[in-house]
Amino acid sequence: MAKDGTLKAALRRQKGVDIKKAKQKKHQKHAEKERKQKRSSEVDIGALQEAIAGKLDELDDEDAAAGGAQLDELANGEAEGWETDESEDAADGGLNVETFEDESESDSDEDETFYTAAGGSPVKKAQTNGAAAADEENDEDEDEDIPLSDIESLASDDKGDVIPHQRLTINNTAALTRSLKSFALPASLPFAAVQSVTSAEPVQINDVEDDLNRELAFYRQSLDAVKEARAKLKKEGVPFTRPADYFAEMVKSEEQMGKVRTKMLDEAARKKASTDARRQRDLKKFGKAVQVAKLQERDKAKRDTLDKINALKRKRQSGNDALTANEDDRFDVALEDAAETDKKDRASRKASGAGPNRKRQKKDEKFGFGGKKKFAKSNDAKSAGDMSGFSVKRMKGGKPGGGKQRPGKNRRAKV
Amino acid sequence: MSAYKSFSKQKPNGQKQNGDEDTRPKNRQRVLMLSSRGVTHRHRHLLADLNSLLPHSRKDAKLDTKTQLGQLNELADLYSCNNVMFFEARKGKDLYVWLSKPPNGPTIKFHANNLHTMEELNFTGNCLKGSRPVLSFDAAFEKQAHTRVIKELLTHTFGVPQTSRKIKPFVDHVMGFTIADNKIWIRCYQIAETESAKAKPGDGDEDAAPTATVAKAGKGETNVSLVEIGPRFVLTPIVILEGSFGGPVIYENKEFVSPNQIRSDLRKAKAGRYNTRAEGTVERKAKKRDMGLRTGEGPRTVDELDERVLFA
Structure with a gap:
């Protein structure tokens, strides 16, 4: 408190501002009396001091612009009723620093005035006047007064046209706690009456847009709650698990569950089909390679056997090898036999000179046999020199029938 | 009643x-x-x-x-x-x-x-x-x-x-x-309780005889999981x-921020693009006029080196 006072004094000295002393004194006295009764608000004062310090720096930087600025330091944001009182004083160009400490639960009619006066927005008024107005609510989050989430999303050059809009924070802690007390369930209720579980520590979600982690955090919170509730309910003897033979109407109808099931089945089938298709594709790709390999192998085997046979043949031709002689002889006999008989046959037929059989002869007569067929119809020297079919008369005189001559072009044009 | x-x-x-x-x-x-x-x-x-x-x-x-x-x-x-x-x-x-x-x-x-x-x-x-x-x-x-x-x-x-x-x-x-x-x-979420593979007979939860595990299957060791509804x-x-x-x-x-405000801001942002363009045009015109580049307008003065003066 003492600290606070010195700070205020320093502020006043620096700015040379006169404050409506009498009124403030009254309020302060009132506040102090209240505070003695009520909880001490060290945190609030700390926040207040920080706020004042921050504001001072800001003002030093830009105090020329903020000539008509009004700086309202309102403890807990409760004293808005007074703020409106002082806004008129601030209009004359003086810098008005009001510091009200934690003003909890004053008489109720004064509370009412806070609420009703809080509807207006002095910020906007000040902006229209052209003065840079700095309105500070003494919340924990002072730096969040100005930012608007959607302004950041706009392009930077478009920001000029958008007037930032802002709401006054009304956070009447005293009224809130009183209201809570008025309707809260009694704490003496057994757990089974409400079945409400609060997690041990707040759920930390770094990125709200990250669906997977966010849902996981929610799931964990609920799962922990269920475990705790289950233990407590068992202790109180409340039935928890539904027995397998207990059937009753469910939230989702059978029809809806059937729809869900078919959807899942469809999805599974789709997934299976797609994996099958992929496997088939892969197999096809792989199968081609296998086929090529098989063909190559077959080719190679063929080549190998041929090579072997050739090698054997070569060996046989050159081989007088004693070891293989017998084998070769036996093999050669058969081969030579066939060749021999064939040769003999042909020789004998040639020798007889009888030619082919009768049927063949007849066919040859009918269809022709032997002789060159190529160029049979093309000219040779003799046929080219043959002028028997040529007549000058026919060349000059036109057709032997001698029809009417075609009229000339001129005459034709005239007709 | x-x-x-x-x-x-x-x-x-x-x-x-x-x-x-x-x-x-x-x-x-x-x-x-x-x-x-x-x-x-x-x-x-x-x-x-x-x-x-x-x-x-x-x-x-x-x-x-x-x-x-x-x-x-x-x-x-x-x-x-x-x-x-x-x-x-x-x-x-x-x-x-x-x-x-x-x-x-x-x-x-x-x-x-x-x-x-x-x-x-x-x-x-x-x-x-x-x-x-x-x-x-x-x-x-x-x-x-x-x-x-x-x-x-x-x-x-x-x-x-x-x-x-x-x-x-x-x-x-x-x-x-x-x-x-x-x-x-x-x-x-739905609370789905599935029985774990082995039910411990010496569990604190289950003070009954170990033979009762089959009858009181629900009271045995269970795994709790959640299924979203x-x-x-x-x-x-x-x-x-x-x-x-x-x-x-x-x-x-x-x-x-009310959704109306967000929508109107988006609209205004779109309008802002046009406004900046329009302002740019006006400024450009004014600048050209001041430089004397527009005929019949602006503060262009006739100095002694002007053609009209030189060849008068």
Whole structure:
């Protein structure tokens, strides 16, 4: 408190501002009396001091612009009723620093005035006047007064046209706690009456847009709650698990569950089909390679056997090898036999000179046999020199029938 | 009639008045659920889902007025409800959810977004119609005064009281309320209990003979897992009123930007592009005129080196 006072004094000295002393004194006295009764608000004062310090720096930087600025330091944001009182004083160009400490639960009619006066927005008024107005609510989050989430999303050059809009924070802690007390369930209720579980520590979600982690955090919170509730309910003897033979109407109808099931089945089938298709594709790709390999192998085997046979043949031709002689002889006999008989046959037929059989002869007569067929119809020297079919008369005189001559072009044009 | 009697005896917070034989405090809640005109199908389905999940709720016909919400207090009194959940639809797209404790308040107004109904989510979870949920709250609810109020009101609205007539005796689902990004995210899960492979006979839970494991299968060692049921939605608190649909504002969320404002900002941003372009054109013209580059305009003076002077 003492600290606070010195700070205020320093502020006043620096700015040379006169404050409506009498009124403030009254309020302060009132506040102090209240505070003695009520909880001490060290945190609030700390926040207040920080706020004042921050504001001072800001003002030093830009105090020329903020000539008509009004700086309202309102403890807990409760004293808005007074703020409106002082806004008129601030209009004359003086810098008005009001510091009200934690003003909890004053008489109720004064509370009412806070609420009703809080509807207006002095910020906007000040902006229209052209003065840079700095309105500070003494919340924990002072730096969040100005930012608007959607302004950041706009392009930077478009920001000029958008007037930032802002709401006054009304956070009447005293009224809130009183209201809570008025309707809260009694704490003496057994757990089974409400079945409400609060997690041990707040759920930390770094990125709200990250669906997977966010849902996981929610799931964990609920799962922990269920475990705790289950233990407590068992202790109180409340039935928890539904027995397998207990059937009753469910939230989702059978029809809806059937729809869900078919959807899942469809999805599974789709997934299976797609994996099958992929496997088939892969197999096809792989199968081609296998086929090529098989063909190559077959080719190679063929080549190998041929090579072997050739090698054997070569060996046989050159081989007088004693070891293989017998084998070769036996093999050669058969081969030579066939060749021999064939040769003999042909020789004998040639020798007889009888030619082919009768049927063949007849066919040859009918269809022709032997002789060159190529160029049979093309000219040779003799046929080219043959002028028997040529007549000058026919060349000059036109057709032997001698029809009417075609009229000339001129005459034709005239007709 | 008996219901009327029992409700007429209670105080707004669900506590019975003293003087009754049963002096133990009771949790008695009844929720009146209704929407305004102009809700979309999705809002309507969400309301139906919540109604099916909350056996102590009573659905009523759409309310004709959007301005005189005080009528809701009378309606709640008529149906002997001590909670009201009112869906206010605006412009056929925005949904505002009012939770209130008539007749004395408080009232909280939320903006609901990211709505997904049970039907469209196609989750496999399911639960008994009328079973009482476990309510799971984030610890962040306890940190500030307004979130404490919100938590209490959510407890009243979504917590099914033991005295409700339509309840079923087992607990098979959990509703999760989490604060993230200054919004309240609501989820609903089924509690799926599966027996673990080996049931320990020496477990503290099971003081019966080991032969009873088969008979009391439910009491053995079980694994608890959750399956989501739906619906999903996110509530942004806007304002808390001290009374029921009226009275002074005791909390207002300054970070809430109304969807109308966002839409208009987007439109203005688009207009801003045109405005800057138009201004640029004007400035360019003025600059050219000042430089004397426009015929017949501007401050161009005839100096001694001008052609007209030189060759006069």
